[in-house]
Amino acid sequence: MTTAILSALAEEQQGLIELLREPRRVARAGREFWLGELHGTPVVLALSRIGKVAAATTTTTLIEAFGVQRLIFTGVAGGIGPGVQVGDVVVASEFVQHDMDASPLFPRYQIPLYDRERFACDIALGEALLAASRASLESLALPATVHHGLIASGDRFVSAAEEARALHAALSNAGHAPLAVEMEGAAVAQVCHDYAIPYAAVRTISDRADDSAHVDFPQFVTEVASRYALAIIDEFVRELNKSSARGV
Ligand code: ADE
Numbered sequence: 001m002t003t004a005i006l007s008a009l010a011e012e013q014q015g016l017i018e019l020l021r022e023p024r025r026v027a028r029a030g031r032e033f034w035l036g037e038l039h040g041t042p043v044v045l046a047l048s049r050i051g052k053v054a055a056a057t058t059t060t061t062l063i064e065a066f067g068v069q070r071l072i073f074t075g076v077a078g079g080i081g082p083g084v085q086v087g088d089v090v091v092a093s094e095f096v097q098h099d100m101d102a103s104p105l106f107p108r109y110q111i112p113l114y115d116r117e118r119f120a121c122d123i124a125l126g127e128a129l130l131a132a133s134r135a136s137l138e139s140l141a142l143p144a145t146v147h148h149g150l151i152a153s154g155d156r157f158v159s160a161a162e163e164a165r166a167l168h169a170a171l172s173n174a175g176h177a178p179l180a181v182e183m184e185g186a187a188v189a190q191v192c193h194d195y196a197i198p199y200a201a202v203r204t205i206s207d208r209a210d211d212s213a214h215v216d217f218p219q220f221v222t223e224v225a226s227r228y229a230l231a232i233i234d235e236f237v238r239e240l241n242k243s244s245a246r247g248v
Pocket residue numbers: 076077078156157158159181182183206207208209210213217
């Protein structure tokens with residue numbers, strides 16, 4: 001079974017490419033895909049690119065052209081839930097699009113013709129990512145919290161405290177209180193839903209989506225995010241490989 005590992009940032013992907021056995025680079029849809037084996041598991045590594053459409057194209061290509069059968073996403077996000085701090089990790093249970101609004105034709109946040117506002121992640125893969133996140137934060141001796149819950153995606157970098165507060169309040173009032181905000185996850189979830197591909201996602205919190213987000217984000221990305229993502233995915237794939245060896 002081939003597993004896709006989608007990274008949001010080149011910094012996160014670099015360490016994974018270095019761990020690949022027999023790496024092979026393939027160009028498709030204006031993107032680069034890295035094929036190889038990670039701890040005995042066949043993988044395809046790709047960059048999601050930024051925003052919902054770009055991430056959907058990458059995901060569709062992974063499924064249609066490379067035949068991946070499950071998909072893991074690593075990236076960074078802005079923390080907007082109470083108690084979700086810079087350096088924490090959020091494993092997604094579900095995704096909502098905070099910028100979806102086809103009202104009054106469809107209820108606010110509902111994805112037209114899908115009759116739903118949220119797409120759920122695969123439970124077993126999510127549990128495995130949670131375990132890998134906890135284990136790797138412990139081994140890196142980082143006093144961060146691992147959260148599990150709803151993530152909101154939209155084509156907007158949220159970088160004002162007032163906007164983050166309003167976004168959180170509007171979603172919460174509609175019954176979709178999110179822990180974090182980013183720009184790709186819900187699109188990947190929708191494509192995986194269409195193809196019935198199991199999907200799970202982990203995001204490290206790079207900023208609080210507030211007035212200093214534009215400063216915190218690049219600093220975190222270069223200094224911390226790649227170390228986190230590498231440690232979590234390394235641990236996750238090792239466990240995946242052990243479980244497949246046991247036939248689970
Ligand atoms: N990814 C990381 N931080 C973000 C933010 N503040 N808004 C949207 N996407 C993000």
